[in-house]
Amino acid sequence: xxxxxxILKEFTSKEYEHGWSVDFEVDQAPKGLNEEIIKLIxxxxxxxxxxxxxxxxxYENFKKMNEPDWSNLKIPKIDYQDISYYxxxxxxxMLNSIDEVDPELIKTFEKLGISLQEQKRLSGVxxxxxxxxxxxxxxxxxxxxxxxxxxxxxxxxxxxxxxxxKKHLGKxxxxxxxxxxCLNSAVFSDGSFCYIPKGVRCPMELSTYFRINASNxxxxxxxxxxxxxxxxxxxxxxxxxxxxxxxxLHAAVVEIHAEKDAEVKYSTVQNWYPGDKExxxxxxxxVTKRGICNGNNSKISxxxxxxxxxxxxxxxxxxxxxxxxxxxxxxxxxxxNYQQADTGTKMIHIGKNTKSKIISKGISAGFSxxxxxGQVNVxxxxxxxxxxxxxxxxxxxxxxxxxxFPYIDIENKSSMVEHEATTSKIGEDxxxxxxxxxxxxxxxxxxxxxxxxxxxxxxxxxxFSVEAQKLLSLTLEGSVG
Amino acid sequence: MLEIKNLHASxxxxxxxxxxxxxxxxxxxxxxxxxxxxxxxxxxxxIAGREEYKVTEGEINYFGKEISELSPDERAxxxxxxxxxxxxxxxxxxxxxxxxxxxxxxxxxxxxxxxDAVSFLKVMKEKMKLVNIKQELLSxxxxxxxxxxEKKRNEIFQMAMLEPKLSILDETDSGLxxxxxxxxxxxVNALRSKDNATVVVTHYQRLLDYIVPDFVHVLMEGKIxxxxxxxxxxxxxxxxxxxxKVKN
Numbered sequence: 001x002x003x004x005x006x007i008l009k010e011f012t013s014k015e016y017e018h019g020w021s022v023d024f025e026v027d028q029a030p031k032g033l034n035e036e037i038i039k040l041i042x043x044x045x046x047x048x049x050x051x052x053x054x055x056x057x058x059y060e061n062f063k064k065m066n067e068p069d070w071s072n073l074k075i076p077k078i079d080y081q082d083i084s085y086y087x088x089x090x091x092x093x094m095l096n097s098i099d100e101v102d103p104e105l106i107k108t109f110e111k112l113g114i115s116l117q118e119q120k121r122l123s124g125v126x127x128x129x130x131x132x133x134x135x136x137x138x139x140x141x142x143x144x145x146x147x148x149x150x151x152x153x154x155x156x157x158x159x160x161x162x163x164x165x166k167k168h169l170g171k172x173x174x175x176x177x178x179x180x181x182c183l184n185s186a187v188f189s190d191g192s193f194c195y196i197p198k199g200v201r202c203p204m205e206l207s208t209y210f211r212i213n214a215s216n217x218x219x220x221x222x223x224x225x226x227x228x229x230x231x232x233x234x235x236x237x238x239x240x241x242x243x244x245x246x247x248x249l250h251a252a253v254v255e256i257h258a259e260k261d262a263e264v265k266y267s268t269v270q271n272w273y274p275g276d277k278e279x280x281x282x283x284x285x286x287v288t289k290r291g292i293c294n295g296n297n298s299k300i301s302x303x304x305x306x307x308x309x310x311x312x313x314x315x316x317x318x319x320x321x322x323x324x325x326x327x328x329x330x331x332x333x334x335x336x337n338y339q340q341a342d343t344g345t346k347m348i349h350i351g352k353n354t355k356s357k358i359i360s361k362g363i364s365a366g367f368s369x370x371x372x373x374g375q376v377n378v379x380x381x382x383x384x385x386x387x388x389x390x391x392x393x394x395x396x397x398x399x400x401x402x403x404x405f406p407y408i409d410i411e412n413k414s415s416m417v418e419h420e421a422t423t424s425k426i427g428e429d430x431x432x433x434x435x436x437x438x439x440x441x442x443x444x445x446x447x448x449x450x451x452x453x454x455x456x457x458x459x460x461x462x463x464f465s466v467e468a469q470k471l472l473s474l475t476l477e478g479s480v481g
Numbered sequence: 482m483l484e485i486k487n488l489h490a491s492x493x494x495x496x497x498x499x500x501x502x503x504x505x506x507x508x509x510x511x512x513x514x515x516x517x518x519x520x521x522x523x524x525x526x527x528i529a530g531r532e533e534y535k536v537t538e539g540e541i542n543y544f545g546k547e548i549s550e551l552s553p554d555e556r557a558x559x560x561x562x563x564x565x566x567x568x569x570x571x572x573x574x575x576x577x578x579x580x581x582x583x584x585x586x587x588x589x590x591x592x593x594x595x596x597d598a599v600s601f602l603k604v605m606k607e608k609m610k611l612v613n614i615k616q617e618l619l620s621x622x623x624x625x626x627x628x629x630x631e632k633k634r635n636e637i638f639q640m641a642m643l644e645p646k647l648s649i650l651d652e653t654d655s656g657l658x659x660x661x662x663x664x665x666x667x668x669v670n671a672l673r674s675k676d677n678a679t680v681v682v683t684h685y686q687r688l689l690d691y692i693v694p695d696f697v698h699v700l701m702e703g704k705i706x707x708x709x710x711x712x713x714x715x716x717x718x719x720x721x722x723x724x725x726k727v728k729n
Binding site (some may be wrong): 040126225398427430432433434435437439440443444447448450451452453454455 | 513529530531532547552553554557558562565568569570571572573574579580582583586587622632643690
């Protein structure tokens with residue numbers, strides 16, 4: 001084994017940090033997917049009939065669809081009947097405040113570094129915590145409501161703000177949009193809901209933390225963010241799961257509405273269990289995220305740091321409908337061992353003078369495969385629109401792969417689209433330079449990789465950025481050449 | 482401090498160093514001169530521990546310890562510094578961050594606490610003056626878009642920050658105009674002390690006008706063929722390397 005391979009191996013062999021699970025009593029639906037299960041979920045959540053019908057509609061569509069086969073992923077056969085579609089920590093009664101949450105659950109989140117005790121929180125982040133299928137609690141609810149901001153679990157939103165939910169649900173990602181969105185629409189259990197009223201700038205980061213705990217369950221959460229005219233919100237999403245031998249399914253949907261002059265910044269640090277070094281276990285992550293810049297001068301910015309999951313299938317996209325609206329996508333996707341990622345974005349320019357920017361940084365190590373897939377679509381109406389795309393791939397070692405699939409479609413002559421792409425191997429010279437200054441191999445690789453991803457990492461809110469940098473180093477630990 | 486005995490080294494099975502001997506004591510400055518391809522840069526790389534070069538025979542003793550088995554970063558933490566002929570660019574990594582990472586890792590090795598941001602900045606400000614380097618340059622990605630002179634000054638700046646015991650300057654004069662050469666030399670001279678040593682690898686005598694060596698060695702075909710004081714460099718400049726070849 002050459003020296004480089006040795007470094008590479010050491011660097012990629014770090015264990016997954018969040019691989020524990022906690023035993024608390026759960027209320028779990030029997031395995032299987034059918035109308036009865038969907039009715040059960042809807043019943044458990046005391047949903048209105050329109051929502052049950054919406055779910056059943058989605059299920060009808062789902063039955064007619066096939067798993068997408070166009071991605072550059074090898075997806076093992078998934079038995080959708082062998083999954084439990086609902087799992088909730090057992091509750092004895094309705095909770096009136098976060099203080100009444102099961103102490104075991106509170107401990108679970110403290111272990112993740114997330115305190116749900118508002119009084120103990122120093123940083124200004126409001127958290128909605130979702131375990132398995134259910135939102136456990138949302139912090140800072142009262143403080144936010146003073147500004148008219150609604151930040152709660154999806155289930156609560158259905159009960160308390162049915163009109164807002166009904167008006168926006170499925171409008172950006174229709175229930176029959178794609179196979180996994182369809183599945184989610186049928187069986188989604190919970191998620192976060194957020195509404196920022198006109199002219200309000202949300203004073204803190206809103207955050208949702210997802211955790212899959214129970215075995216044999218899928219997690220199907222749904223997030224709906226509505227930014228009314230002239231508002232601003234920065235939203236964070238984090239995810240972890242225990243280490244389990246079997247694969248677990250995660251199929252989420254995120255919908256964002258940005259009205260006139262509104263801005264939404266959505267950041268994700270995805271750290272689902274990636275499977276072990278031989279590729280056993282891990283989360284299958286099939287996510288549909290899409291936002292619409294509905295009004296003029298609105299802006300949606302997606303930033304993602306993808307380090308986990310055995311399989312990632314994810315394309316956070318922007319529909320730029322309002323004139324002068326802006327869409328951005330910043331991504332760092334790291335794959336190691338036998339992980340596979342097919343991720344990218346879609347920028348659909350409909351309004352005039354719309355702008356989009358795509359910065360994608362792929363990092364592949366081990367035996368992993370990492371693909372960027374992006375679509376830039378400039379409609380006839382979208383005069384004077386601009387897109388800039390930059391897709392870089394960094395290879396660590398000789399057994400991994402990096403792929404780029406850009407699709408560009410422009411229907412008018414006044415628009416401009418630029419695409420830049422590079423593929424490089426981490427340089428021996430760079431590593432030696434670091435080593436010669438006394439920096440060990442592990443730190444050298446962390447330094448070089450973080451430098452490579454800097455353009456994306458700097459888009460993240462401060463505390464997330466630090467976490468993401470650590471995560472990048474951990475994911476690649478044991479890896480370069 | 483450094484004692485190299487009968488050193489043979491090769492790259493990709495091609496022998497470059499063929500029985501080199503060199504002894505460097507604390508407080509001394511040695512110049513290694515020689516024509517292209519004589520093995521000067523190889524010597525620098527081998528002392529620094531670059532993996533591509535294999536030591537096939539002989540030994541490198543550093544403070545009485547054979548270091549051939551030590552990794553490059555271990556050697557660096559023990560106080561061996563190499564100023565690169567071609568400093569490497571690392572996009573996205575600021576010079577400050579790079580040096581801070583290095584300094585703190587060396588400190589950790591010595592059992593010292595890492596420098597906090599304020600103390601680090603203070604030390605940095607002081608050392609910046611040595612080579613006339615600007616704050617703005619240090620916040621840029623290391624060596625990226627730096628001019629030739631800036632790269633070399635940055636090397637000496639790192640040397641100042643890391644306070645090595647043995648510094649090897651590999652063709653530090655190449656690509657420098659006379660003003661930059663003066664600045665770099667001033668920095669190196671300011672760092673000279675009775676406790677450290679410097680090995681200057683160069684093509685030309687020019688650099689030695691500014692960094693005055695105690696010893697000059699001529700390296701040819703992988704061996705040191707002649708040693709002397711600074712006058713040897715002048716003689717070489719005048720007569721060329723053929724003069725030694727003929728004599729041999």
